[in-house]
Amino acid sequence: xxxxxxxxxxxxxxxxxxxxxxxxxxxxxxxxxxxxxxxxxxxxxxxxxxxxxxxxxxxxxxxxxxxxxxxxxxxxxxxxxxxxxxxxxxxxxxxxxxxxxxxxxxxxxxxxxxxxxxxxxxxxxxxxxxxxxxxxxxxxxxxxxxxxxxxxxxxxxxxxxxxxxxxxxxxxxxxxxxxxxxxxxxxxxxxxxxxxxxxxxxxxxxxxxxxxxxxxxxxxxxxxxxxxxxxxxxxxxx
Numbered sequence: 001x002x003x004x005x006x007x008x009x010x011x012x013x014x015x016x017x018x019x020x021x022x023x024x025x026x027x028x029x030x031x032x033x034x035x036x037x038x039x040x041x042x043x044x045x046x047x048x049x050x051x052x053x054x055x056x057x058x059x060x061x062x063x064x065x066x067x068x069x070x071x072x073x074x075x076x077x078x079x080x081x082x083x084x085x086x087x088x089x090x091x092x093x094x095x096x097x098x099x100x101x102x103x104x105x106x107x108x109x110x111x112x113x114x115x116x117x118x119x120x121x122x123x124x125x126x127x128x129x130x131x132x133x134x135x136x137x138x139x140x141x142x143x144x145x146x147x148x149x150x151x152x153x154x155x156x157x158x159x160x161x162x163x164x165x166x167x168x169x170x171x172x173x174x175x176x177x178x179x180x181x182x183x184x185x186x187x188x189x190x191x192x193x194x195x196x197x198x199x200x201x202x203x204x205x206x207x208x209x210x211x212x213x214x215x216x217x218x219x220x221x222x223x224x225x226x227x228x229x230x231x232x233x234x235x236x237x238x
Contacts, residue, residue, distance in 0.1 A: 006070030008133055009098040011123040012167060069225035074102045076223060077164060077196045080234045083107060087161035090114060090188055092150040092181065093168025095122045097130040097143070103164060104139035111139075112160065114146045114153055121171055151180040158190045166198045167230070169206065178202055182209040191237055198223055198232040210235045 077099060081087075087107040091100040094113035104111045119125045127145045134140040148154055150168060163185040172178045185195050186209075195215070197206055207217045210233075220232040 004071055006066050006068065006098070008136075009070055009096045010125055010129070011066050012070075012121070065225065065227040069227065070098055072225050073166060073198060073223050073230065074098050076220070077166065077198055077232065078102050078106060080196050080220065080232075081106075081162050081194050088112075088159065089162045089164065090153065090155060090160045090185075092153070092163060092165040092185060093171075094130060095125055097133045099164045099166055100130070100143060101134055101137045101139055103162065104134070104142050105137065108142070109161070110142050110144050112144045112146050112153075112155060114148050114150055116147065116149060121167075151177060151184055153184050153188055155188045157187055158193075160188050161190055161193045163189050163193070163195045165196075167200065169197070170199050170201045175202075175205065178205060179209050182206050183213065186210065186213045186215065193236070195235040196232070197235075198226075198230045200226075200228045200230050203231040203233055207233055207235075214238055 083106045085107055086109055087103075088109040089100070089103045089107060089111040091097075091103065091111060092114050094100045094115045095117075097113065100111045100113045113130060115125070115127075115130075117125045117127060127147065130145065131140060131143065134143040146154060150165070151172075165181075165185065169178050169181050172181060182197075185197075189195055195210065197203070199206070203219075207219065210217050214237055215235040216238040217233055217235045220234060223230045223232050
């Protein structure tokens with residue numbers, strides 16, 4: 001059996017990783033060439049080499065996340081749900097289906113994939129790419145694409161058992177908009193449902209909004225092998 005990797009689910013923060021990689025290669029190359037020159041230039045060259053080495057660290061960590069960290073994140077988030085096998089699910093910021101397809105493999109219910117499919121946030125992000133991954137996993141019949149804003153989802157109140165979201169809400173610059181997205185998750189989940197969120201920032205902010213809405217929130221802390229580092233929370237109605 002071939003070990004699953006995260007590449008089919010896109011590269012998160014691709015411009016950032018590309019920039020770091022370019023700096024790492026360029027600085028190291030220029031510095032290496034300059035080391036053989038006169039002493040003054042040699043000091044500058046060593047500085048360039050060190051800058052290149054520093055830039056290579058986020059590049060390596062980011063690529064490790066794409067390769068294996070995403071799969072570990074998905075598994076940890078899904079393991080936080082008490083699956084019965086018949087849940088309706090909403091994935092807010094579904095991207096290429098990392099969480100959606102994993103959820104569809106654990107339930108016979110539908111999985112609603114909510115995303116505006118902006119490629120700036122995820123390389124190759126598209127409904128077609130998501131459905132291609134769903135067909136590969138043979139769950140396409142239960143994957144429902146919803147090209148909608150996570151602050152205004154076209155699902156009725158209390159219509160899903162599980163709401164999932166990873167690396168989505170931080171893309172909303174305004175705190176009120178992030179609060180609106182969390183409140184939308186609260187609106188569509190059933191009274192006995194579960195919300196699982198992982199993000200690289202603002203997680204404490206999400207927890208406050210959830211608690212104010214009557215949810216019991218359990219912090220799972222940092223999720224290992226994610227880059228940038230993510231934190232995860234699990235919320236159920238108190």
